[in-house]
Amino acid sequence: MTTLSNQGKIDISCWDGTISQHEFHTAASAFAERWNKFNAALPQCSWVARPKSPYLSSTSKESCGGGDDKEGEEELSCSRFQEDDFIDGATMLQNHDDASHHYDFHVVYNASYRVPVLYFRAYCSDGRTLVLDDVEKSIPAISAKLLMLSKWTFITQEDHPYLNCPWYTLHPCGTSEWMKMLFSYEPAVDHGGVAVAKYLVSWFSVAGQVFGLKIPFEMLSSIGN
Amino acid sequence: MGSKTATEAQKYVWEGAIPLQIHLHESEVTTLPSPSPALILAPRIGYLPLLVPQIKPFFSSTLPPGSDTVWFEYQGLPLKWYIPTGVLYDLLCAEPERPWNLTVHFRGYPGNILTPCEGEDSVKWSFINSLKEAAYIVNGNCKNVMNMSQSDQSELWRSVLNGNLEAYIRVSSKLKLGLGGDDFSIKLNTSSLKYRQSAADAEASATIKAGRIPIRLYVRRVNEDFDDVEDAPLVDNWDKVSYINHPVEIHDNGKCFTLGDAVKALLPELFPDKSLPNDSMSLPQVEDGEGSALEEASDTGSARSPEDTGELVRECQDSCSLSETADVKLIRIQGIEPKLEIPFAWVVNNLMNPEHFLHISVYVRVQEPITV
Numbered sequence: 325m326t327t328l329s330n331q332g333k334i335d336i337s338c339w340d341g342t343i344s345q346h347e348f349h350t351a352a353s354a355f356a357e358r359w360n361k362f363n364a365a366l367p368q369c370s371w372v373a374r375p376k377s378p379y380l381s382s383t384s385k386e387s388c389g390g391g392d393d394k395e396g397e398e399e400l401s402c403s404r405f406q407e408d409d410f411i412d413g414a415t416m417l418q419n420h421d422d423a424s425h426h427y428d429f430h431v432v433y434n435a436s437y438r439v440p441v442l443y444f445r446a447y448c449s450d451g452r453t454l455v456l457d458d459v460e461k462s463i464p465a466i467s468a469k470l471l472m473l474s475k476w477t478f479i480t481q482e483d484h485p486y487l488n489c490p491w492y493t494l495h496p497c498g499t500s501e502w503m504k505m506l507f508s509y510e511p512a513v514d515h516g517g518v519a520v521a522k523y524l525v526s527w528f529s530v531a532g533q534v535f536g537l538k539i540p541f542e543m544l545s546s547i548g549n
Numbered sequence: 550m551g552s553k554t555a556t557e558a559q560k561y562v563w564e565g566a567i568p569l570q571i572h573l574h575e576s577e578v579t580t581l582p583s584p585s586p587a588l589i590l591a592p593r594i595g596y597l598p599l600l601v602p603q604i605k606p607f608f609s610s611t612l613p614p615g616s617d618t619v620w621f622e623y624q625g626l627p628l629k630w631y632i633p634t635g636v637l638y639d640l641l642c643a644e645p646e647r648p649w650n651l652t653v654h655f656r657g658y659p660g661n662i663l664t665p666c667e668g669e670d671s672v673k674w675s676f677i678n679s680l681k682e683a684a685y686i687v688n689g690n691c692k693n694v695m696n697m698s699q700s701d702q703s704e705l706w707r708s709v710l711n712g713n714l715e716a717y718i719r720v721s722s723k724l725k726l727g728l729g730g731d732d733f734s735i736k737l738n739t740s741s742l743k744y745r746q747s748a749a750d751a752e753a754s755a756t757i758k759a760g761r762i763p764i765r766l767y768v769r770r771v772n773e774d775f776d777d778v779e780d781a782p783l784v785d786n787w788d789k790v791s792y793i794n795h796p797v798e799i800h801d802n803g804k805c806f807t808l809g810d811a812v813k814a815l816l817p818e819l820f821p822d823k824s825l826p827n828d829s830m831s832l833p834q835v836e837d838g839e840g841s842a843l844e845e846a847s848d849t850g851s852a853r854s855p856e857d858t859g860e861l862v863r864e865c866q867d868s869c870s871l872s873e874t875a876d877v878k879l880i881r882i883q884g885i886e887p888k889l890e891i892p893f894a895w896v897v898n899n900l901m902n903p904e905h906f907l908h909i910s911v912y913v914r915v916q917e918p919i920t921v
Binding site for chain 2: 340435436437453481482483485488489490497
């Protein structure tokens with residue numbers, strides 16, 4: 325199951341598209357750093373450490389901090405997006421009470437599928453959760469994008485692994501397939517492998533597409549090898 | 550379950566059932582006198598929403614108008630419907646209650662606490678999804694489940710619905726999700742002595758092939774001290790339970806991998822001193838229940854000594870600093886408290902649920918540090 329060949333690189337020829345918990349930490353740090361740097365106008369990303377065991381005190385780690393290899397579970401959290409952060413959000417229908425909607429995104433490592441998973445929820449200013457129908461009405465492109473990606477993923481409602489309440493999620497079972505494919509197009513594949521640090525950025529270029537977030541190109545361009 | 554015939558233990562697990570006494574929530578009683586509670590037997594390996602067709606007739610005449618959105622609660626805690634009934638019972642009833650008193654609601658689904666459930670279809674989807682996840686964990690892909698024929702999938706689901714172990718094995722063995730290494734059989738009969746003997750004999754040959762094993766661990770956190778399990782305070786909030794959906798990795802090193810090893814791998818923080826020479830010294834000892842324990846959720850396991858356990862773990866913890874001390878009070882699988890020395894292969898092959906996950910409930914007492 326080892327994916328690292330050397331120096332945090334992935335050898336595509338024998339890779340199954342998945343990463344370890346530790347590699348997720350590396351990749352997510354790189355992602356958060358670039359996100360916060362290039363998306364100044366968007367909500368910032370932060371690490372939230374979730375103690376796996378209920379009796380270790382929870383400490384927040386800096387997104388660029390070195391991880392010890394006893395990471396409990398951690399997730400990347402980006403909160404309080406609004407509709408005009410999405411490419412198609414500006415054309416949303418005004419809901420009748422004019423309350424604006426907010427979106428939270430969490431990226432959590434899934435130990436079964438060994439890939440990151442996107443969790444999201446939408447809610448009104450008064451805290452009331454939105455159902456998927458309302459979300460799709462507000463961001464019309466979602467259904468179309470999902471249809472396009474339907475071979476790889478679909479939206480389900482599941483308990484958030486740490487917050488114990490229902491969130492929406494993109495199902496992880498197809499993720500390793502699309503990551504394998506994405507990385508096979510990487511120019512760096514011939515030069516000793518692709519950096520693990522790129523994993524989450526590449527992952528997000530697909531998962532994030534569902535929402536059509538306005539991501540600047542610089543974020544998606546190659547992280548230095 | 551890779552073998553073609555059921556073991557005695559598997560039969561016990563599949564036959565295991567919990568007597569439920571189900572009360573309609575008072576807000577939904579519109580007639581006098583209020584209806585008597587429904588008394589039904591719930592299969593351990595089943596799910597609460599599947600019981601609704603049996604329950605509804607008891608209450609249909611008294612329900613207020615509206616469409617049904619059924620959910621269950623135990624002492625104010627809404628129950629997560631995708632967790633098998635037996636696991637909910639083992640986790641939430643410190644001292645097993647017989648019958649188990651639950652409240653059913655047909656209205657007012659708490660959508661901010663529970664994911665939606667539209668009856669049997671939702672439960673079936675959740676089951677198949679979990680089976681896919683288990684297949685991915687064991688094989689690195691879910692092709693075997695995705696490629697099941699429609700009739701096989703229906704037959705598999707029906708076998709779970711009906712508790713038909715033979716039919717289940719017929720279909721599930723095609724999936725090749727077996728772990729190997731379970732090359733000993735244990736003849737279980739009502740004599741608990743014989744069970745213990747056989748377990749000891751078999752231990753020597755209990756190797757398991759390298760790979761990942763699907764596990765779902767539920768850690769129930771208790772902040773107060775209690776001498777007897779029955780005194781553990783009720784779970785009033787799912788935040789008191791840590792749900793750990795994490796596979797256990799087995800390495801091919803020829804050593805017998807025990808249940809204790811597996812728990813240690815999943816909760817390393819509870820066993821901080823890894824350098825102890827002898828496994829049996831480093832783990833809290835848990836007495837298994839009597840032979841009857843496998844017939845249904847039995848609580849008659851012999852008492853552990855909490856002081857011994859606490860002392861053992863505290864000794865381990867002296868060498869490292871934790872902000873709180875914690876010790877394991879109880880480990881429960883399919884209603885029994887297995888000895889930690891039992892080969893893990895046996896535990897998984899015999900006590901797993903039909904979706905190929907082994908569900909383990911762990912009670913942990915957490916002591917808050919004294920602040921000066």
